[in-house]
Amino acid sequence: VKTLVIARSDVAKIVADVGRDALMDELIHGLTDALRAYDSRVTEVRKRDGFNYDRRRGGGTVRGAPQDLTGSLLEWMPVMELGGSATIKTVSYNPNNPRRYGIPTILATTSQYDVKNGHLVALSDGVFLTALRTGASSAIATRILARRTSSTVGMIGCGAQAVTQLHALSRVCQLERVLIHDVDPGAKDSFPKRVAFLGLDVRAKELRELEAESDILCTATSVGVGKGPVFDGRELKPWVHLNAVGSDVPGKTECPRDVVERALVCPDFRSQAMLEGECQQIPEDMIGPSLAQLVKAPETFEAYREKTTLFDSTGFALEDKVVLELFLAHAARLGLGTAIAIEAMPSDPLNPYSLSESEAQADGTTLNPRRNAG
Amino acid sequence: VKTLVIARSDVAKIVADVGRDALMDELIHGLTDALRAYDSRVTEVRKRDGFNYDRRRGGGTVRGAPQDLTGSLLEWMPVMELGGSATIKTVSYNPNNPRRYGIPTILATTSQYDVKNGHLVALSDGVFLTALRTGASSAIATRILARRTSSTVGMIGCGAQAVTQLHALSRVCQLERVLIHDVDPGAKDSFPKRVAFLGLDVRAKELRELEAESDILCTATSVGVGKGPVFDGRELKPWVHLNAVGSDVPGKTECPRDVVERALVCPDFRSQAMLEGECQQIPEDMIGPSLAQLVKAPETFEAYREKTTLFDSTGFALEDKVVLELFLAHAARLGLGTAIAIEAMPSDPLNPYSLSESEAQADGTTLNPRRNAG
Numbered sequence: 001v002k003t004l005v006i007a008r009s010d011v012a013k014i015v016a017d018v019g020r021d022a023l024m025d026e027l028i029h030g031l032t033d034a035l036r037a038y039d040s041r042v043t044e045v046r047k048r049d050g051f052n053y054d055r056r057r058g059g060g061t062v063r064g065a066p067q068d069l070t071g072s073l074l075e076w077m078p079v080m081e082l083g084g085s086a087t088i089k090t091v092s093y094n095p096n097n098p099r100r101y102g103i104p105t106i107l108a109t110t111s112q113y114d115v116k117n118g119h120l121v122a123l124s125d126g127v128f129l130t131a132l133r134t135g136a137s138s139a140i141a142t143r144i145l146a147r148r149t150s151s152t153v154g155m156i157g158c159g160a161q162a163v164t165q166l167h168a169l170s171r172v173c174q175l176e177r178v179l180i181h182d183v184d185p186g187a188k189d190s191f192p193k194r195v196a197f198l199g200l201d202v203r204a205k206e207l208r209e210l211e212a213e214s215d216i217l218c219t220a221t222s223v224g225v226g227k228g229p230v231f232d233g234r235e236l237k238p239w240v241h242l243n244a245v246g247s248d249v250p251g252k253t254e255c256p257r258d259v260v261e262r263a264l265v266c267p268d269f270r271s272q273a274m275l276e277g278e279c280q281q282i283p284e285d286m287i288g289p290s291l292a293q294l295v296k297a298p299e300t301f302e303a304y305r306e307k308t309t310l311f312d313s314t315g316f317a318l319e320d321k322v323v324l325e326l327f328l329a330h331a332a333r334l335g336l337g338t339a340i341a342i343e344a345m346p347s348d349p350l351n352p353y354s355l356s357e358s359e360a361q362a363d364g365t366t367l368n369p370r371r372n373a374g
Numbered sequence: 375v376k377t378l379v380i381a382r383s384d385v386a387k388i389v390a391d392v393g394r395d396a397l398m399d400e401l402i403h404g405l406t407d408a409l410r411a412y413d414s415r416v417t418e419v420r421k422r423d424g425f426n427y428d429r430r431r432g433g434g435t436v437r438g439a440p441q442d443l444t445g446s447l448l449e450w451m452p453v454m455e456l457g458g459s460a461t462i463k464t465v466s467y468n469p470n471n472p473r474r475y476g477i478p479t480i481l482a483t484t485s486q487y488d489v490k491n492g493h494l495v496a497l498s499d500g501v502f503l504t505a506l507r508t509g510a511s512s513a514i515a516t517r518i519l520a521r522r523t524s525s526t527v528g529m530i531g532c533g534a535q536a537v538t539q540l541h542a543l544s545r546v547c548q549l550e551r552v553l554i555h556d557v558d559p560g561a562k563d564s565f566p567k568r569v570a571f572l573g574l575d576v577r578a579k580e581l582r583e584l585e586a587e588s589d590i591l592c593t594a595t596s597v598g599v600g601k602g603p604v605f606d607g608r609e610l611k612p613w614v615h616l617n618a619v620g621s622d623v624p625g626k627t628e629c630p631r632d633v634v635e636r637a638l639v640c641p642d643f644r645s646q647a648m649l650e651g652e653c654q655q656i657p658e659d660m661i662g663p664s665l666a667q668l669v670k671a672p673e674t675f676e677a678y679r680e681k682t683t684l685f686d687s688t689g690f691a692l693e694d695k696v697v698l699e700l701f702l703a704h705a706a707r708l709g710l711g712t713a714i715a716i717e718a719m720p721s722d723p724l725n726p727y728s729l730s731e732s733e734a735q736a737d738g739t740t741l742n743p744r745r746n747a748g
Contacts, residue, residue, distance in 0.1 A: 005714055005716060008715050008716060020727060051418060074460050074492055076462065078424075080425040086448050088450065094490075096491075097723065102723055104720065109494050113448055115425075117468050118467070120464070124716070127718040132726070160720075160725065160726050164726055194722070194724065338714060340712060341381055342380075342499050343482070343499050344502035345478070345501070346478065348568070349477050350533050350534050350564060350568065352501070352505040352506070352534050352537055353389070354568075355385060355386035355389060
């Protein structure tokens, strides 16, 4: 009864073996299938919940409360498929990480549990998986809602998520030009090199020009709570499709209210987007179809390709479930991962102290019901 | 930047090295200190939340919904200390596990995160740790509330949790006799052998006698929702101290309502106990001090040693934090645990694809702020 740990080296080997284009394509395909099949009576997706590291109760400064962690979060995103598996991603958002520690803003791990008995089946990196699935989700929305001739994409925010956003979009659109903007010159200047593998014409632009020329516009910023929007929306093309992926806490939004009001707004997860996404800016009755509804009936929304549309991406635990399953399948195929017996399995299940220092007692990786079970 | 995995073999080695009595004593001591220092402005404890495996939405049978998982749960219990660490235990409750799979009813793993940057510092078994900390919590309540001359303890429910309940009680009371009852004859008959290491006089009793003779009474059952109480309470001694540890879901209770009404009821976690514990049976204004309040001012409750008292134990994430820290300290001392680099740490934190198949790039186990960090 072991847990398969998919480490960062396994993730790297899977990417190297499959290839990043094929991996993104597989994920877009798998996630599309999962969204098409999504039935909330069978698969229960919970809204993200979590801790603010800088939270101070009752105002004032509290012992131990650090001063430099504004906006930092640790959150959990659970999803459970009846009769199948449960997946819980724990994800933290730490805008100071790249500068302070040289590590990503978003750190995450993802766990899979067997709902028949609660066993932790697998634990995987969630950093790379989050970047990949967030890109794939935007690609799915874009494929349904963007004008078919879209060739110019604007990127506001050029951090880690922007790389996989652009990569994913490149798999579903015939992109030619990429216009970029970031308030951090370092992020902006290094972006062309980070996406050089896509072979696209990438150039920095003033926001006004970026807006005016983009068929597709993606926001992936660390703008502070109450500090949005990150563009003013006056020059947008009437058919622009927006992917807003940065909003993830109450009060944080990236898009101008009037743009959200006039767009067809498609949240990944309506109840969460109303708390944390661009949907915060509009009443519930102005919110359009969810991503799953889009995928189930794309032809219904054909006319919106010529109108302003907005994918409000706050993160949907089903995406984490699908990307984890994809990586577990590749790990199985390639024989990757480290199996560790983590949960204490006493030789007598009714005696917590019947532990053995030897692992010999329990070295199967799967649990089989006993033949004589009633 | 690695994660230390404390596996079942490490847990067994720690128990063997420290000894079960010393380990329980250390935990009782450490948890007492943590409860005494507990400040909800610094340490945020969340109520348990989770999935029911057998949940059916909108009535009727749903594809994939298994028929034999009634009452099975997968839950998460998060706690965060500002400026310190966050701990999340995921715990599942599967009453069919011992019979079907030969594994414990309660499976769990516990994770520790660094709140400065979100890094998963450690992942440990939570099965043994849960049994240990649940016992330690009852011992702390019992030491403060039970009559000083208490020597007879009654155990209703003789499963895995009962072993560590009795062990913990034996560390704080001069126990002589143990009276046991279980609706499952197998559990009842095997219990004396499982607690033989305590050297106590353990014998099965009818419920009426067990009630009448016990100075301390512990309920640790898998009674179904709405199927309680598990004893009728008519024969209890006026000074009995009860530890009710089985209630963990809405509707499940073990104690008779009139006993709860006349006892000083001390929940581990008031808001959770009102949803899932014996506190469900009384209005909020009848609930007594929390376990932390007891520990902060034990002399205040001295007079209750001669009265009926009830520790309503639903599980408190602070307990999981303390027991994990204890095991991590012993693992460090003994050089135990397996360090694995799980989270993808790209060589460029702004480029998810800058993964290396080699682990050489990131082999430190701690994160140090960069010297030039602003």
